[in-house]
Amino acid sequence: MATDGMDVDPGSLRPNSLVTSAARTHNAAATTLAADILPPFSVMxxxxxxxxxxxxxxxxxxxxxxFSTGLFNNNFNVQTDERDKRSISPYTCYSYYLHNPSSVLHAEFRQNEHTTYAIAPSQIGAGSKRRMLDEDEQMARAEIWL
Structure with missing residues (x-):
């Protein structure tokens, strides 16, 4: 064992097999523990x-x-489980769960505030007609997606 003031040849230091084994065991346990910190599922x-x-x-x-894209495209409003039930973007669900793994998010279908069409406007030809989807059709699409 070296103490202050002693000259030690670095080449003469060899790792102790007991210490090396303990370090490997600790690293493996820490890696396993880190993987277990996040639950495999979150609740919504x-x-x-x-x-x-x-x-x-x-x-x-x-x-x-x-999943977040589906929530957004199907007009879901996502709220936290906090007392004030603040709304968050569907695209932040993943990061929210990473920072709050035991939280439950709430998503609710909302009437689309912008016009939804049965055929996307970019797919409309010269003779095609657009048809607005009513709330029942929007809800049916959301249920099918879910």
């Missing part, structure tokens, strides 16, 4: 047309990106 309640469902959503970035 979703309400469409008076029916509320409870979903376990996998905490996976690609899944949450697609």
């Amino acid at each position: 309640t979703i309400t469409v047309g008076g029916t509320t469902r409870i979903l376990d959503l996998p905490i996976h970035d690609l899944f949450m990106k697609d």
Whole structure:
């Protein structure tokens, strides 16, 4: 063991196998523990047309990106489970769950504030007619997506 003031040849220092083994065990346990910190699923309640469902959503970035896009495209308003029930963007659900893993988000279908068409305007030809979707059709689409 070296103490202050002693000259030690760095080449003479060899790792102790007991210490090396303990360090590896600690690192493996820490890695496993970090993976266990986030639950594999987060909970979201979703309400469409008076029916509320409870979903376990996998905490996976690609899944949450697609799911958040679906929430946005199908006119869902997402709120936190806090006392003040503040609204958040559907695109922030993943990061919200990462920072608040035990929270429950609430999504509710809302009448679309902008016009939704049965055919996207970019797909309309010269002879095509656009037809606005009413609230029942929007709700049906949201239920089918869900």
